[in-house]
Amino acid sequence: MSLNGTPERPSSIVPKQHSSVTTRIVNNLNPICQSTQQLTLKGKFAITHSQSKSISGKLLCVQIYSGTDADPETGKGRLSEKAYFKSGESVKHSHDAKTMxxxxxMHVDSHFGTPRVFVIQNQHKKKLFLQSASLETSNNRIIHFDCNSWIYPIKKTKYDRLFFSNRCYLPSQTPSALVELRKEELDRLRGNGMGERKEWDRIYDYDYYNDLGDPDKGQDHLRPVLGGSRLYPYPRRGRTGRKHNITGPSSETRPQPMNFNIYVPSDERFGPNKLKELKSNCVHAMRHFLSPKSELLPRQNYANFQSFEEILGMFSSNRNLTIEGWMLDNLRKLIPVEHLKGITQAIKENSGQLPIPQIISENEWAWKDDMEFGRQMLAGTHPTRIQCLMTFPPQNKYGVQSSIKQSIIEQNLEGWTLSQAMEKGRIFILEHHDYLIPYLNRINANGVCAYASRTLLFLRSDGMLKPLTIELSLPGSSLLEINRVFLPAKQGTQAALWQLAKAHVLVNDAVYHQLISHWLYTHAVVEPFIIATKRRLSVMHPIHRLLNPHFKDTMHINALARLILINSGGILERILFPGEICMQISCDLYKEWRFNEQGLPADLLKRGMAVEDEDMNNPTGIQLLMLDYPYATDGLEIWVAIKEWVKDFCSFFYKDKEAIEADIELQAWWSEIRTQGHGDKHNDTWWYPMTTLSNLVEALTTLIWIASAKHASLNYGQYAYNGYPPNRPTLCRKFVPREGTVEFGEFLKDPDKFFLKMLPDRFEMSLAVALVDVLSRHTCDEVYLGCQQSPGWIDNEVIKNRFAEFRQELKEIQTRIMQRNRDPKLKNRRGPGNIEYTLLCPDMYGSSASTSGITGRGIPSSITI
Structure with missing residues (x-):
């Protein structure tokens, strides 16, 4: 409807040229008929200031474009006069940010039509965060705008900022008054690929990971460029355009790490409180876990923990709960003064004891239990690697077979033969072998002791996994390997050796989890989809509207990861055993990545954890081999709910396959993802052809699954399990000793002390715990799956009603998850550590309330940490 209550005209009715000519004729022939009636528009704009005091509205102004009536001179919607802001009430005051x-x-003439776009100009000296806006027409109609973006001073940007309303249009259905604005905005977002990007830019472009090394610091900091080559294929990241290093011309220079100042488009930058909260969490974790002495010591002089009680002391309330002078001095060098004051104040207000990780909160020895060892492969922080064993003995790609003997494992199969157990899908393998073997000599030359590993497990009749054997391997001469096989034992020397072998397996699994499953297969692979969406799909496009909540904060957190986590000398190189070749290993595993295998049903089929189900009433299309697999059971319900929602959404806008094929923005988006965003995969034949509704739905469901539920399952349980380092160590300093050696004698003398000396030293452990403490925290502005940032997020009642059904379905899924957790027959729902599986509960507390902290539950809609 237009301002005077008449229906909006679709663009196809009057072409732009004809409309312009017709308007001129009417204006010239019948000026008496022109109405001089003035109509009133009222607007409200929610703006958050990064400083606590409000600012004058006199330096903020907007103009409004009609979405239905075009200006005959420009072909764009009619443009109103400027209107300046008047200050209103304060609605929220959080930390040092104030929302006003x-x-x-303003008045417009009666021919103005329906407002669909506004432009805003910031004449202040500081940036502002525009949360949302609404316009009220003369007939009391409210038009909503979801903004959630920084508005920078006009002196810096040199152009006004434009926002479209929450009405969606396919390209072919765009009203003529909006066609040119739609095109101009996309052109501006794509930029020209030149120059260094400034903080206030809104330009999306692709680049290689050429900013992880820092060769100007020396050869030790030289790292290969990831992406764009056969040797180092990788997803693309957002381009920053920084100048290159002098000594390494293929590498970009790097900003100061703890300033957290790295370019991402202004729409992707954290909101006013997020960055401050993240910095505060980092300092909070450092204060608890890092001692000044350990920071100053050379690596080789770091001490080990001497007892398990000493490790537990990291969580003691007796620790100093203030920022020590040494840390404050260093923080002043790293963090801008304006941020540091707020961080220190936040720490004083929240200086309580860190929670004890759940794995030891009820039973401090639960982590040593073999059943807990197996359970965490199904319901821990990394339940996506275990596979059903298809062939025995396992062998590598060169045909070299494992040294595990059939006879030694058949003793523990509850009377089954190995072939019978395999036929019934009851033998499983956790494999960390083939991808590691080529790198072990190089890794082990750097002061760590790493093996490749294979772990076989048996599905017991009670639904739990029983470890059968562990094989630890080192490269030998030619294609041969040096293998050692360990068997479970209850007591004595063999039990202690078994515990050492398990630690090496857990190290491998922790590294794969952090580098591959978490970083590469969620964070890194999603970023190209975000860039392509912003470059190719107008904000008015329905698919943009569907996906945008699942992209919140991801580019910014990825940029910070490049700054302090995955860079040369960064945190992951310091705490993970591959060290400087961490990212090189992730390149090798990106070669195996296929988008059409990332959806949960496809992933479970690939790993042999499920088989296809021909039952047409089964919406997942698969049947799990084990009933008590919490990640898969809960995840499949979430997957189905997402897919049904996506299908209903897409079906509303696309009535047939021809509409999908004719959508020029959608086709350009899908093409750019394949040829640029994941350009090293562009020749692969497994990409879905974007020609049918079913393919569109599958692709979008997969993307939303990765960004929401999959990431949540891999991230927010880290403190519960990895927060106690003996349960998930990140490197080993000793090999498992062999009989007859000096080390074996040392081991026999005190197995526990040997175990502790094998683990990371104090500083490495403390840094690892500090990291997972930060990563496991939900932040204050989180938006959870099934929620939206505003009630008017889309201008379509049918879609909003269907989304409400999606939200209700997620609530019912959560209820069923909690019921399963109370079922004593489902032993993997809690295990020896008595840790409920809640990582796929959609809400943190069974409600939509945004509460920050470590909760071990809640599915944010996007990858925000």
Whole structure:
């Protein structure tokens, strides 16, 4: 409807040229018929200031474009006069950020049509965060705008900022008054690929990972460029355009790490409180876990923990709960003064004891239990690697067979033969072998002791996994390997050796989890989809509207990861055993990545954890081999709910396959993802052809699954399990000793002390715990799956009603998850550590309330940490 209550005209009715000519004729022939009636528009704009005091609205102004009536001179919608803001009431005051509602009032003539776009100009010296806006027409109609973006001073940007309303249009259905604005905005977002990007830019472009090394610091910091080559294929990241290093011309220079100042488009930058909260969490974790002495010591002089009680002391309330002078001095060098004051104040207000990780909160020895060892492969922080064993003995790609003997494992199969157990899908393998073997000599030359590993497990009749054997391997001469096989034992020397072998397996699994499953297969692979969406799909495009909540904060957190986590000398190189070749290993595993295998049903089929189900009433299309697999059971319900929602959404806008094929923005988006965003995969034949509704739905469901539920399952349980380092160590300093050696004698003398000396030293452990403490925290502005940032997020009641059904379905899924957790027959739902599986509960507390902290539950819609 237009301002005077008449229906909006679709663009196909009057072409732009004809509309312009017709308007001129009417204006010239019948000026008496022109109405001089003035209609009133009122507007409200929610703006958050990064400083606590409000600012004058006199330096903020907007103009409004009609979405239905075009200006005959420009072909764009009619443009109103400027209106300046008037200050209104304060609606929220959080930390040092204050949200104010500003108002406008303007008059337009009766031919103006329906407002669909506004442009805003910031004449202040500081940036502002525009949360949302609404316009009220003369017939009391409210038009909503979801903004959630920084508005930088006009002196810096040199152009006004434009926002479209929450009405969606396919390209072919765009009203003529909006066609040119739609095109101009996409052109501006794509930029020209030149120059260094500034903080206030809104330009999306692709680049290689050429900013992880820092060769100007020396050869030790030289790292290969990831992406764009056969040797180092990788997803693309957002381009920053920084100048290159002098000594390494293929590498970009790097900003100062703890300033957290790295370019991402202004729409992707954290909101006013997020960055401050993240910095505060980092300092909070450092204060608890890092001692000044360990920071100053050379690596080879770091001490080990001498007892398990000493490790537990990291969580003691007796620790100093203030920022020590040494840390404050260092923080002043790293963090801008304006941020540091707020961080220190936040720490004083929240200086309580860190929670004890759940794995030891009820039973401090639960982590040593073999059943807990197996359970965590199904319901821990990394339940996506275990596979059903298809052939025995396992062998590598060169045909070299494992040294595990059939006879030694058949003793523990509850009377089954190995072939019978395999036929019934009851033998499983956790494999960390083939991808590691080529790198072990290089890794082990750097002061760590790493094996490749294979772990076989048996599915017991009670639904739990029983470890059968562990094989630890080192490269030998030619294609041969040096293998050692360990068997479970209850007591004595063999039990202690078994515990050492398990630690090496857990090290491998922790590294694969952090580098591959978490970083590469969620964070890194999603970023190209975000860039392509912003470059190729207008914000008015329905698919953009569907996906945008699942992209919140991801580019910014990825940029910070490049700054302090995955860079040369960064945190992951310091705490993970591959060290400087961490990212090189992730390149090798990206070669195996296929988008059409990332959806949960496809992933479970690939790993042999499920078989296809021909039952047409089964919406998943698969049947699990084990009933008590919490990640898969809960995840499949979430997957189905997402897919049904996506299908209903897409079916509303696309009535047939021809509509999908004719959507020029959608086709350009899908092409750019394949040829640029994942350009090293562009020749692969497994990409879905974007020609049918079913393929579109599958692709979008997969993307949303990765960004929401999959990431949540891999990230927010880290503190519960990895927060106690003996349960998930990140490197080993000793091999398992062999009989007859000096080390074996040392081991026999005190197995526990040997175990502790094998683990990371104090500093490495403390840094690892500090990291997972930060990563496991939900932040204050989180938006959870099934929730939206505003009630008017889309201008379509049918879609909003269907989304409400999706939200209700997620609530019911959560209820069923909690019921399963109370079922004593489902032993993997809790295990020896009595840790409920809640990582796929959609809400943190069974409600939509945004509460920050470590909760071990809640599915944010996007990858935000």
């Amino acid at each position: 509602i500003y108002k406008i009032k």
